[in-house]
Amino acid sequence: MQVENEPIKPAEEQTEGEQNKKPKVDIKKEIISWVLTFAVAIVAALVIRTFLFEPIRVDGQSMCDTLQDGEVMFVTKPEYLLGDPEFGDVVICKYPGRTEKFVKRVMGIPGDEIALIGNLIFRNGEVVEEPYLTPSRNQRSSYRSAIVLGEDEYFVVGDNRDNSHDCRNLTSYNKPEAITRDMIVGHVRWVVFPFSNIRGIE
DSSP: OOOOOOOOOOGGGSOHHHHHOOOOOOHHHHHHHHHHHHHHHHHHHHHHHHHTEEEEEOOSSTTTTTSOTTOEEEEEOHHHHHSOOOTTOEEEEOOTTOOSOEEEEEEEOTTOEEEEETTEEEETTEEOOOTTSOGGGSOOOOOEEEEEOOTTEEEEEOSOGGGOOSTTSSSSTTOOOOEEGGGEEEEEEEEEESGGGOEEOO
């Protein structure tokens, strides 16, 4: 049995009602589509921030003059998911009992013996040369103490020794304490804002 299709009228022969007829939009499907798109975007952003990279704003002066208050850092994460921080790395870390993040420099890795004499740091008996320090920001300390790091411990310090809360004084003055590997969450690689100060971080 043949079924003949209804002939399509040319546009000029169609009535005004036929010309204005539009397919109905399913509002429910549109809303679901937008919600799913938004959810996927949020999950993707969380995955990127957790496992790949994250922009973080410097809050404070503890890393001056390497990093300035208000600058935005580009922080990468894959190298610390696959490996461990190295001596000299500028890192994003957490402290015991604190929820906020800090930016510091790794001055001791597992197995190191760290001694503090004033603002000088001795690593395994040798003074650490730190050309990135600004002398005027590193002259007030009277620390004199030492610590041997365990297999999962790191010693982090700010470049502005006169104004930094770090492993020299986590809970009490002149009693150095280490942080554990899981507290180091990212590697600071570049300053990306302001644009006039874009640079790599050593």
